[in-house]
Amino acid sequence: MQVKLKEVMAQRVKVVFAVLFLFISFRGFSQNPADTVKEAQKTIYFFSGIGADSTAFMNLQLPGYRRVYISWIPALPDESIEQYAGRLKSQITADHPYIIGLSFGGIVAVEVSKQIRVEKMVLISSVRTKDELNKFQFFFMKLGLYRIIPGSLLRGTNFLTNSYFGAKTPVDKKTLKKLLQATDVSFFRWALKSIAYWDNKQLPERTIQIHGTADRVIASRLVHPDYRIKGGGHIMVFNKADTISKIVMKYFKE
Structure with missing residues (x-):
């Protein structure tokens, strides 16, 4: 037993x-x-302004997200924004990515979002469709007058460019100067030409738009954003980053 x-x-x-x-x-x-946290992190892909780097986004506070900054690649002759976006999207490797697009980067991001499944997208100082762009700017770009602007002038800053971009403080002016000095003139001219023939009228899905009331590059009166930042100029992603960070975090967590 x-x-x-x-x-x-x-x-x-x-x-x-x-x-x-x-x-x-x-x-x-x-x-x-550590492995668990790493897997839980979602990835945000950042599309900067024309030829610019990640400097403009440096003040955004987005804890819990992995950041990937899209690198601009040389544009092909007579390439459209849609075609360019098709080549650029190879840099996005995460499934259902989050995207933040700034200025021209927002326009490219809109075209990328047509070609891949995007979880959520934020456009800052940018547009959803061509109807939000100034018709005079289209006329200017289609005439090709940007081709006669010297590269040194495109890369330089003065009281006019500071006012145009909304750079008021010494820090803003220093940042704007750094961004413009890094501009690839060839890419800049291609971007203006491609915008002139951009014909998107389709509103991107799962997208919010944040715009400044004092934006002179993309006139505030022409856009219909989800959030208007009072006094925000075209570089508000840098000098009003606290407010923008809160909006982005709230939207991404909804």
């Missing part, structure tokens, strides 16, 4: 150890906290 009881107990112990081994073998139990 005692021998049989011992055999039963031994069998039960084996069963308990087998169950425990089964549970700890699951990936969820073997992961360390």
Whole structure:
């Protein structure tokens, strides 16, 4: 009787150890906290302004998200924004990405969102469709007058460019100067030409638009944003980053 009881107990112990081994073998139990956090992070892809780098986004506070800055690639002769977006989208490797597009980068992001499944998108100081752009600007760009502007002038800053872009403080002016100095003139001219023939009238899905009331590059009166930032100029993503960060975080977490 005692021998049989011992055999039963031994069998039960084996069963308990087998169950425990089964549970700890699951990936969820073997992961360390860092791996879990890494998997939980969603990826935001940033599209900057014409030829600019990630500097404009440096003040945005978006904790919990992995940042990837899209790199502008050389445009092909007579390439449309749609075609350019088709080549640029290869930099997006995450499934259902989050996107933030600034100025011209927002226009390119709109075209990218037509070609891949985007979870959510934010356009800052940008437009959803061609109807939100100034018709005079279209006329100017179609005439090709931008071709006669010297590269040194495109890269330079003065009181007119500071006013036009909404750079008021010394820090704003320094940042704008850095952004313009890094401008690729060839890319800049292609961008203006491609905008002139951009014909999008389709509203992007899962997208919000944030625009400044003092934006002179893309006139505030022509756009119909979800959020208007009082006094925000074209570089408000830098100097009004706190307000914009809160809007973006709220939208991404909804």
